[in-house]
Amino acid sequence: MLSKVVRTIARPFDERFNLTNRLHESLLDKPVPDHARRYYFCFGGIAFFLFLTQAITGVLLTMYYVPSQDQAYSSVFYISNYVNYGWLLRSIHNWGAQLMVVFVMLHMLRVYITASYKHPREFNWVVGMLLLMTTMAFTLTGYLLPWDQKAYWGSTVTISLVEKVPFFGKSMANIIMGGDKLGQATLTRFFSAHIMVLPAGLVLFMAAHFWMVRKQGISGPL
Ligand code: HEM
Known part of the structure; x- marks a missing residue:
């Protein structure tokens, strides 16, 4: 039923732009080699699926969340207790974040175990590292947003670790916090990073990551 509806909507575009054939040539008609049909070759794809879930639930959450010192906590409380299925949305976003990591x-x-980081995939390993760091930055910035005691003191501890970096630690922590202690400026910065800077970075790195996988093909059997 659903596929019939999709086909009916897609037909006029397909006739004009030859989309189905292009989709088949560029994406669907690429056989997966036997050795790559194992469950552990799906982990990257699952991480990507989880990212999509996070993006959808994240956008829905921003419709109610207020990034202000006075209202952040109560807006999160409102989502969990008064918004229809708000508790479910928050839970999916929360579990999705942990599963993605x-x-x-x-x-x-x-x-690492299949040695796929070796020549010629070294650059993709480096881009992978950027993806890992961006994913961790998502969890750090997202943790502060509920602005409750756990978020406040948890982030205080994480940022105090940054302060321990030799020479630049103090100024790095000040830039992250937007001052010398956690406050409104920190919440605004973390929110902006969480919903704009980091998603843009992740999408860019993923595009490069997938492009390289496509160009170089999946690594061979051990
Ligand atoms: C958001 C994070 C990430 C996503 C969504 C992602 C997604 C993917 C996908 C879908 C593939 C194709 C095959 C597979 O799934 O194994 C792949 C391949 C690859 N990834 Fe990632 N990845 C991520 C993070 C990383 C990290 C942290 C590293 C390592 C530091 C990494 C290194 C690689 C390499 C070297 C390949 C090529 C593997 C091969 O040819 O066998 N990726 N990635």
């Missing part, structure tokens, strides 16, 4: 790590472990 787990699957990025598992994917990295798979790439």
Whole structure:
């Protein structure tokens, strides 16, 4: 039923732009080699799927969340208790974040164990590292947003670790916090990073990552 509806909507575009054939040539008609049909070759794809889930639930959450010192906590409380299925939205975003970290790590472990980081895929390993750091930055910035005691003190501890970096630590922490202690400026910065800077970075790095996988093909069997 659904596929019939999609085909009916797509037909006029397909007739004019030959989309189905192009989609088949560039994406669908690429056989997966036997050795790559194992579950552990799916970890990268699962991480990507989780990112899509995070993007959708994140956009829905921003419709109610208020990034202000006075209202952040109450807006999150409102989402959980009064918005229809708000509790479910928050839970999916929360579990999705944790699962994404787990699957990025598992994917990295798979790439390491199958030695897929070696020539000619060294650059893709480096881009992978950028993806890992961006994913971790997502969890750090997202953790502060509920602005409750756990978020405040958890982020205080994380930022105090940055302060320990020799020479530049103090100024780096001041830039992150937007001052010398956690406050409105920190919340605004973390929110802006969480919903704009980091998603833009992740999409860019993913595009480069997938382009390289496409160009170089999946690595061979051990
Ligand atoms: C958001 C994070 C990431 C996503 C969504 C992602 C996604 C993917 C996907 C879909 C593939 C194709 C095959 C597969 O799934 O194994 C792949 C391949 C690859 N990834 Fe990632 N990845 C991420 C992070 C990383 C990290 C952290 C590293 C390592 C530091 C890494 C290194 C690589 C390499 C070297 C390949 C080529 C593997 C091969 O040819 O066998 N990726 N990635």
